[in-house]
């Protein structure tokens with residue numbers, strides 16, 4: 001959109017949220033912050049359900065509030081009627097969903113492309129090939145470059161120069177000399193290391209091929225962790241110990257009993273410090 005008085009495009013902001021994982025308390029806190037900033041466009045990068053207790057309410061709220069909703073790995077595998085692996089917790093999270101929500105989740109688009117300030121932005125949940133392949137903060141150049149490639153899943157539109165994703169619950173921002181920009185939004189409901197809910201605001205001239213200021217901001221939003229845990233407790237959710245480790249301490253449930261301690265963010269150091 002071009003401002004008639006200055007000829008300069010008007011800057012627009014979009015909130016990017018991801019990995020809410022049934023944590024309605026965190027989602028409400030983040031949406032309140034988004035609203036308070038006067039931002040009306042919200043894009044969701046997936047993983048609405050699992051891990052936390054209120055998947056149904058999270059799905060309902062995101063359907064109402066988010067302009068774009070993208071499929072996450074949990075949204076695909078939890079309601080999959082052909083899923084072979086099951087557990088008490090998976091059955092419980094699935095049972096929280098209302099009729100039709102599983103189909104809605106599984107039918108969500110894989111990726112979403114748009115242009116902002118001359119940059120081609122692409123959003124997906126985890127990787128350009130599948131929502132089930134994880135790309136950690138700690139990756140090499142080949143992995144970095146692969147994030148910008150077209151695949152059967154993304155389609156063969158113009159290749160992006162900016163890629164945003166979620167999945168790892170571990171936010172970061174990375175660029176190269178070709179102006180490629182890769183970022184991870186982190187997680188609203190279940191962030192690792194710093195467990196404070198986090199989301200991203202991107203700002204630029206939406207839909208414009210002309211170069212213009214482009215910015216990206218990570219926003220941490222404190223919320224009532226104990227209120228969220230009390231809901232999970234009252235509802236009798238399985239894996240409450242793991243949920244507590246994640247929400248209170250940012251320690252992934254799969255690592256909470258590691259003898260060497262959690263090492264979610266990067267590989268463990270193998271050389272000694274001089």
Ligand SMILES: [Mn+2]
Nearest residue numbers: 019047167168
């Ligand atoms: Mn996730």
